[in-house]
Amino acid sequence: MSVLSCRGLRKEFSGHVVLDGLDLDVAEHEVVALIGASGSGKSTLLRCVNLLEEIDDGTIHLDGEHITDPRVNPDRVRQRIGIVFQSYNLFPHMTVLDNVTLAPRRVHRRERAAAEAQARELLARVGLAEKAGAYPDRLSGGQQQRVAIVRALVNSPRLMLLDEVTSALDPELVGEVLTMIRDLKAQGMTMVLATHEMGFARQVADRVCFLDGGKVIEQGPPEQVFATPTHPRTRQFLHRII
Numbered sequence: 001m002s003v004l005s006c007r008g009l010r011k012e013f014s015g016h017v018v019l020d021g022l023d024l025d026v027a028e029h030e031v032v033a034l035i036g037a038s039g040s041g042k043s044t045l046l047r048c049v050n051l052l053e054e055i056d057d058g059t060i061h062l063d064g065e066h067i068t069d070p071r072v073n074p075d076r077v078r079q080r081i082g083i084v085f086q087s088y089n090l091f092p093h094m095t096v097l098d099n100v101t102l103a104p105r106r107v108h109r110r111e112r113a114a115a116e117a118q119a120r121e122l123l124a125r126v127g128l129a130e131k132a133g134a135y136p137d138r139l140s141g142g143q144q145q146r147v148a149i150v151r152a153l154v155n156s157p158r159l160m161l162l163d164e165v166t167s168a169l170d171p172e173l174v175g176e177v178l179t180m181i182r183d184l185k186a187q188g189m190t191m192v193l194a195t196h197e198m199g200f201a202r203q204v205a206d207r208v209c210f211l212d213g214g215k216v217i218e219q220g221p222p223e224q225v226f227a228t229p230t231h232p233r234t235r236q237f238l239h240r241i242i
């Protein structure tokens with residue numbers, strides 16, 4: 001059974017159709033990279049999966065549960081999905097530890113101590129233990145993004161959604177975030193990531209999906225899609241950016 005299954009997703013913004021009957025399945029432990037021109041709907045798709053946007057038609061299932069059923073509580077779904085954006089969105093007035101434990105404390109109403117223990121363990125695992133008490137502005141962009149990823153991991157999500165997580169970073173800081181994502185993959189995390197960096201997609205993805213006209217029009221292993229794209233639109237896109 002798929003961890004994520006999207007069927008016939010349709011999403012429009014005031015008449016502008018962004019997703020137009022999109023299908024996507026993601027298996028457990030699979031890493032899927034979404035590629036496509038700017039404005040092709042990669043971010044919109046991730047936001048729909050996390051129920052940050054309401055879809056106009058279609059269905060989304062997470063672990064077999066129909067999460068776009070209007071009776072479903074979105075907060076409960078979001079606890080099972082970690083999402084990380086291009087801009088790390090850390091609260092500047094809060095320490096790293098408080099940033100990381102904010103969601104579990106709020107959503108789960110768990111004991112603060114338990115949330116902090118888990119957060120410290122996760123921070124230690126990515127070499128940020130000594131930064132727990134620091135404020136975000138004392139951290140490099142790469143460290144801030146790693147903290148944002150840790151924050152998305154505290155609920156032990158079933159699925160991680162990563163939206164252009166290396167795009168805002170200076171080139172020399174991209175590597176440490178990539179390493180963290182590769183480690184997550186090695187641990188078996190199921191992930192969907194949107195990226196315009198084909199090198200990144202090639203390195204971490206099991207499968208690349210090319211979005212065009214609101215649908216996935218071509219997909220396959222990165223080596224296949226990048227080396228021998230079959231759809232003219234994919235060829236055109238790759239030709240333009242590589």
Ligand code: ADP
Nearest residue numbers: 013018036037038039040041042043044045194
């Ligand atoms: P991508 O991430 O592939 O660059 P997006 O999903 O961000 O694409 O955007 C797809 C299209 O949807 C764009 O034309 C964008 O302007 C539009 N769009 C995205 N979010 C909104 C919104 N909240 N309101 C109106 N239009 C939006």
Ligand code: MG
Nearest residue numbers: 042043164194
């Ligand atoms: Mg985007």
